[in-house]
Amino acid sequence: MSAADLSTLEWPFKDPKYIFFTDFDGTITLQDSNDFMTDTIGFGTEEREQGNRDVLEGKDTFRDAFRKMMDSIKKPFPECVDYLVKNIKLDPHFNEYYQWALQNNIPTVIVSSGMQPIIRAILRNLVGPDADKLAIVCNEVEARPGKKLEEEGGWQIKYHDDSGFGHDKSLTLRPYAQLPADKRPTLFYAGDGVSDLSAARETDLLFAKKGRDLIKYCAREEVPFTVFEDWSSILATVKDIVAEKKTVHDAAHEGYETFKKGDAGVKAANGAAQ
Template identity: 65%
Template sequence: MGVQSAVADLPAMKTDPKYIFFTDFDGTITLQDSNDYMTDNIGYGREKRRQGNLDTLSGKINFRDSFRDMMESVTRPYSECIQILCDNIKLDPYFAEFFQWSLENNVPVVVLSSGMEPIIKALLKKLIGPDAEKMQVIGNYVKARPGKTINEEGGWEIVFHHPESGFGHDKSVTLRKYSSLPEDVRPTMFYAGDGVSDLSAARETDLLFAKKGHDLISYCAKENVPFTVFEDWSSILEKVKEITAGKTTVQEAAHQGYEAYKAGDAGIKPT
């Protein structure tokens, strides 16, 4: 496959960007994780859900099976689930500013999510408005169970983007399509995430932003994955502006992130 055909298959490359920002959705763009919210409030509850997260981090269960178990506990009609989330999930207060800056500076934003595309698109449309359509969303899907419709009790189930993968949606597959581009066209790649759904993406970008106090930092520190810490999208915007302006490098930013972790400033106790 030639360079032109490879680039043609990557929507975020259409404007020949020098930088692309890939991001998780739940708990990263939003203040709450929509899937956790459903599980905690209309599924089997927070305690069992949190244990599943911990078991995934420790390797006792893979993310796909833990997440399927979570979603199996949510039986409300799909349209009702979307409405509940639209009524309760809030956007990070600084994400809209970051997204507007990205549109003005040719930094495409690509959402890579282990959640379900219909929910993500509905929330983005509500929280950001028409410009949300300029953001590519890649996630899992949903389908009706045999003999039912998705909008009846117990009528839907999750369909994984990569059902053969223990991640369900292996975010590294998309990221590697960009990272493997020839050096003269390959953009600098950022990624922001917070938890166990981001483990497949952690090693695949030039600079990983890991949310303060969340599981992704624990994983990165344990596995020696470079990262920098963010609390909200104002700190991401500040750092990305510095890098795109040539005031700092992704390597320096990652070094600063690890130093913050060792100093106890990442919200996770250093080990």
């Protein structure tokens, strides 16, 4: 699936009424696999968090900050994959959502700044055979010049596109958003962090994870969103929308009210808890 195609209108379900796009790390999973590697076998938490702040404040691009993170990890790539498969856990309610989505002909598309071999390995371990029905649009991995993936310091990230994100997630959603009204499905997106900034404006309903950087961005830029803690709340909201008990506008309004009441788990620019 390329960033410009519309293949999700054909597979795994033809002409779906809804499509759910989602970030992977820290959204489907409890931990961000790239953060986990950086913190434990890379340059550490403090430098990584400073990099995230620099991206949010416009001092660095996500592309460059993320490459610095990955370049700090020297373990051979197959060892990195094994390490993550052993340590990364799935949101306890994702599989419940996913089985419901399959039963209701709703495609789920992972749109990630992670790397294909890592995501596929984790999903095979945590989701099982139905993981093959998840479309994935993400970055890749490649050997450094003159080295092999199996060598110490032998791999590097291969970005999906030339954008400042490395993978501009909005490019995956936008072709669907621009379809004529009679062909356009309702678009959902779930995310948690700085890699999701480009996708935030391209969806009908954005689910932003409680306490994470994406909420800060959405509140600052006045991007409508609703807050989620885990996939049980996502599933409940999507079920209500599909059953026409709630509109996407209603859900987004509820999310912003949650933020204003101080229940979104982040601090506003003035330092007040939100």
